[in-house]
Amino acid sequence: xxxxxxxxxxxxxxxxxxxxxxxxxxxxxxxxxxxxxxxxxxxxxxxxxxxxxxxxxxxxxx
Numbered sequence: 277x278x279x280x281x282x283x284x285x286x287x288x289x290x291x292x293x294x295x296x297x298x299x300x301x302x303x304x305x306x307x308x309x310x311x312x313x314x315x316x317x318x319x320x321x322x323x324x325x326x327x328x329x330x331x332x333x334x335x336x337x338x
Contacts, residue, residue, distance in 0.1 A: 278329050290328040
């Protein structure tokens with residue numbers, strides 16, 4: 277995580293997320309799906325470029 281934004285969002289370092297997915301994903305085409313997700317997030321304004329980060333929603337549990 278790079279930074280929390282309010283109570284409901286965090287900015288996640290893109291390189292960390294990509295590394296973790298590469299390590300953990302059993303899906304052969306995960307990279308293609310990841311790039312699609314990144315493009316969608318970018319179209320919604322949920323990506324910032326420097327440093328490259330993706331905005332994620334936090335779900336708090338009681």
